[in-house]
Amino acid sequence: MTEEKDYVIGIDMGGTNTEFAIVNARGDILGHNSIPTTGHADIREYIKKIYDGVMEIADRTGTRGHIRGIGAGVPCANRETGCIEVSTNLPWPSPIPLEELLSDAFGLPAVISNDANAAAAGEMAYGRARGLKNFIMITLGTGVGSGIVCDGHLLSGSRGFAGELGHVIVNPDSDRMCGCGRRGCLETYCSAGGVVRTALEILSTRKEDSLLRDIDPARLTSKDVYKAALRGDALACEIFDFTGKVLGKACADFAAFTDPEAIILFGGVAKAGNLIARPLREAMEEKALHLYKDRIQVVASSLNDAEAALLGASALAWNNGD
Amino acid sequence: MTEEKDYVIGIDMGGTNTEFAIVNARGDILGHNSIPTTGHADIREYIKKIYDGVMEIADRTGTRGHIRGIGAGVPCANRETGCIEVSTNLPWPSPIPLEELLSDAFGLPAVISNDANAAAAGEMAYGRARGLKNFIMITLGTGVGSGIVCDGHLLSGSRGFAGELGHVIVNPDSDRMCGCGRRGCLETYCSAGGVVRTALEILSTRKEDSLLRDIDPARLTSKDVYKAALRGDALACEIFDFTGKVLGKACADFAAFTDPEAIILFGGVAKAGNLIARPLREAMEEKALHLYKDRIQVVASSLNDAEAALLGASALAWNNGD
Numbered sequence: 001m002t003e004e005k006d007y008v009i010g011i012d013m014g015g016t017n018t019e020f021a022i023v024n025a026r027g028d029i030l031g032h033n034s035i036p037t038t039g040h041a042d043i044r045e046y047i048k049k050i051y052d053g054v055m056e057i058a059d060r061t062g063t064r065g066h067i068r069g070i071g072a073g074v075p076c077a078n079r080e081t082g083c084i085e086v087s088t089n090l091p092w093p094s095p096i097p098l099e100e101l102l103s104d105a106f107g108l109p110a111v112i113s114n115d116a117n118a119a120a121a122g123e124m125a126y127g128r129a130r131g132l133k134n135f136i137m138i139t140l141g142t143g144v145g146s147g148i149v150c151d152g153h154l155l156s157g158s159r160g161f162a163g164e165l166g167h168v169i170v171n172p173d174s175d176r177m178c179g180c181g182r183r184g185c186l187e188t189y190c191s192a193g194g195v196v197r198t199a200l201e202i203l204s205t206r207k208e209d210s211l212l213r214d215i216d217p218a219r220l221t222s223k224d225v226y227k228a229a230l231r232g233d234a235l236a237c238e239i240f241d242f243t244g245k246v247l248g249k250a251c252a253d254f255a256a257f258t259d260p261e262a263i264i265l266f267g268g269v270a271k272a273g274n275l276i277a278r279p280l281r282e283a284m285e286e287k288a289l290h291l292y293k294d295r296i297q298v299v300a301s302s303l304n305d306a307e308a309a310l311l312g313a314s315a316l317a318w319n320n321g322d
Numbered sequence: 323m324t325e326e327k328d329y330v331i332g333i334d335m336g337g338t339n340t341e342f343a344i345v346n347a348r349g350d351i352l353g354h355n356s357i358p359t360t361g362h363a364d365i366r367e368y369i370k371k372i373y374d375g376v377m378e379i380a381d382r383t384g385t386r387g388h389i390r391g392i393g394a395g396v397p398c399a400n401r402e403t404g405c406i407e408v409s410t411n412l413p414w415p416s417p418i419p420l421e422e423l424l425s426d427a428f429g430l431p432a433v434i435s436n437d438a439n440a441a442a443a444g445e446m447a448y449g450r451a452r453g454l455k456n457f458i459m460i461t462l463g464t465g466v467g468s469g470i471v472c473d474g475h476l477l478s479g480s481r482g483f484a485g486e487l488g489h490v491i492v493n494p495d496s497d498r499m500c501g502c503g504r505r506g507c508l509e510t511y512c513s514a515g516g517v518v519r520t521a522l523e524i525l526s527t528r529k530e531d532s533l534l535r536d537i538d539p540a541r542l543t544s545k546d547v548y549k550a551a552l553r554g555d556a557l558a559c560e561i562f563d564f565t566g567k568v569l570g571k572a573c574a575d576f577a578a579f580t581d582p583e584a585i586i587l588f589g590g591v592a593k594a595g596n597l598i599a600r601p602l603r604e605a606m607e608e609k610a611l612h613l614y615k616d617r618i619q620v621v622a623s624s625l626n627d628a629e630a631a632l633l634g635a636s637a638l639a640w641n642n643g644d
Binding site for chain 2: 133134148150151153155156157158159160161162163164165167168169172180181182249252253254256257258259260261287289290291292295
C-alpha cells in the first residue's frame with residue numbers, strides 16, 4: 001500500500017436506492033453497497049449513512065486515506081453550482097447543495113454530474129474511450145442523453161447543461177410530442193419509447209406479416225422489437241434501420257460541433273448492436289461534411305451495464321480539480 | 323517597460339495580402355504592416371519577410387523581448403497538427419507546417435487557427451465575450467463560420483475542425499446546393515449569398531412592390547437587401563426576418579450542445595443588426611428547450627471590422643501553452 005491517492009468513490013443516486021463503491025484507476029470495483037434514498041430524517045442523515053457505508057468498505061479494503069475524491073451521478077445535476085436543481089424524484093427540497101454536503105462529510109473534493117455525463121466520464125476513464133480526447137457518448141434508454149468530450153474535456157457549459165443532444169430537433173414537422181413539451185426531438189425517435197412509436201407507425205401503415213403483430217400494441221416494448229429483429233423479422237429490422245438512420249443523420253451534424261473521433265452508444269436501445277449501429281454509420285457517412293467522412297468510429301460502450309452508473313460516477317472524481 | 327511578456331503578434335494570412343501586428347492585452351494594435359502573400363521564392367522567404375516586418379514594428383514600439391507568442395489566422399488550419407491542410411488560395415504545396423515555421427523563425431510559441439476560431443478568440447480576449455466562458459461566435463459573411471467556446475476553452479476537436487456550424491443541415495428537403503456539395507446547410511441560408519437566394523425566391527414568388535425589383539437579379543447583393551430594409555422595404559425586411567429565423571432555430575439546437583451564455587454575431591450579414599438579431603432571438607426562444615430559454619444573449623461583435631482578423635489571430639497567442 002502506497003501513500004498515493006489511488007482510489008475514488010462513486011455514488012449513483014437513484015429515486016429508490018443510492019449505490020456507492022470504491023473504485024481503482026482500472027475501473028475495478030473493490031467494494032460496493034447501497035442504502036435506500038428515502039426514509040431518512042433529513043439530507044444530512046442520508047449523507048451520514050452514505051459516509052458510514054463507504055468507510056465500512058474503505059476499512060474492509062484497506063483504502064481509507066488513499067481516496068482522491070468523490071463523484072456522484074445524479075439527475076438534474078448542475079455542475080456549475082454543484083447543486084441538484086430540480087429533484088422530482090428525491091424527498092428533499094431543491095436546490096440541494098450536494099457537492100458541498102458530500103465534500104464536507106468526507107473531507108474530500110466532490111463533483112456531481114448527470115447520468116449521461118457520468119457515463120462519458122466512465123467510458124473515458126475505464127472503457128472504450130480510454131485515450132480518446134474527442135468523442136460523443138449517446139445513451140439510448142428511457143430517454144436519450146449525451147456526454148460530449150472535446151479536447152480531452154467533458155463539456156459542462158454555462159450551467160452544466162451541455163450535451164442535451166436528445167433534445168435536438170431532428171424533424172421539425174414531426175407529430176411526435178416529447179416529454180420536454182416540444183415535437184420532433186431526437187429522443188422521440190431513438191429512445192426505447194421512440195422505437196415503439198416507430199414500430200406502431202410502421203405496423204399500422206404496412207401490410208406485411210410480422211411477429212410484432214402478435215403483441216398487444218399497448219404493451220409493445222423496444223425489447224420485443226429487438227427480439228423479433230434477432231429472429232429475422234423484416235419489419236422489426238426495418239424499425240431499427242429507421243432508428244439508426246435518424247440517429248446517423250443527427251450525428252452527421254453533431255460532428256460539425258466537436259470533430260469527434262468516435263460516437264459511443266450506451267443503454268437499452270444500443271443493445272440492438274449492429275441493427276442500429278450499421279444504419280447509423282451509413283447515414284452518418286452519407287450525410288456528413290467531407291471533413292468528417294471516414295473518420296468517426298461508431299462503437300458500443302464496453303462498460304458492464306450493472307456497473308456503468310457507479311463507474312461513471314466514480315470517474316468524475318479522477319480529474320476534479322486537476 | 324517591464325520584463326513581462328505583455329504583447330503578442332497577430333498574423334492574418336489572406337490569399338492576396340498577409341497582415342501582421344503587435345497587440346497588447348487590451349487589444350490595442352501598437353503597430354501593423356502587410357506584405358503580399360504571393361511572389362516569394364519559397365515559404366521560408368515569405369516567413370522571413372513577415373519576421374523582418376514584425377521586428378521593424380517591435381523596434382519602433384519598444385516591444386522586442388516582451389512578446390509572448392504568435393497567433394495566425396489561416397484558412398483550413400488544422401490546429402492539431404499546426405499545418406495548413408489544403409491551400410487552394412496559397413502558392414505553396416500543402417500541408418504547410420506553418421506553426422513550426424513561424425515558431426522557428428521567431429523563437430516564440432505559435433498557434434494557427436481558422437478565421438472563425440480566431441474571431442472567437444479575439445472576442446474573448448478583447449471584445450464582448452471578455453469574461454464569458456460559454457459562447458458561440460457565428461460569422462455571417464461569404465460563408466458561415468463559427469468558433470465555439472465552452473468552459474472557457476475554444477473547441478478544437480480531433481483535427482481542429484470543431485465548430486463548422488455553417489455546415490449543419492438546417493433543411494434536409496432544401497434544393498439549395500452548398501459549396502460543400504450537400505444541400506440545405508445553414509450557410510446556404512445565412513451567408514451573404516444565402517440572403518440573396520432568399521431574396522430571389524421571395525421576389526419571384528410574391529407580387530408586392532419592392533425597391534429590390536429595380537435591381538438586376540443577377541447583380542443583387544445582401545447589401546442591397548440591407549439598404550432596402552433600412553428604407554423600410556417590406557420584402558427586404560421579410561428576407562432578413564426569414565434569415566434570422568432560420569439561424570434562430572439552428573441556435574436553439576446549438577444551445578443543447580454547449581449551454582452557452584451568448585451567441586455573438588460577426589461579419590457582413592450581421593451588420594443588419596436587429597433586422598436579423600430580433601427574429602433570431604424570437605425563433606431561438608420559441609424553439610429552445612426549457613433549460614435554455616431566457617438565458618442566451620444574442621449580441622453583435624464589438625470588434626472593429628478592419629481590425630478583427632488581426633486581433634483574433636493575435637488573441638490565439640495569449641492562452642497558447644498555458
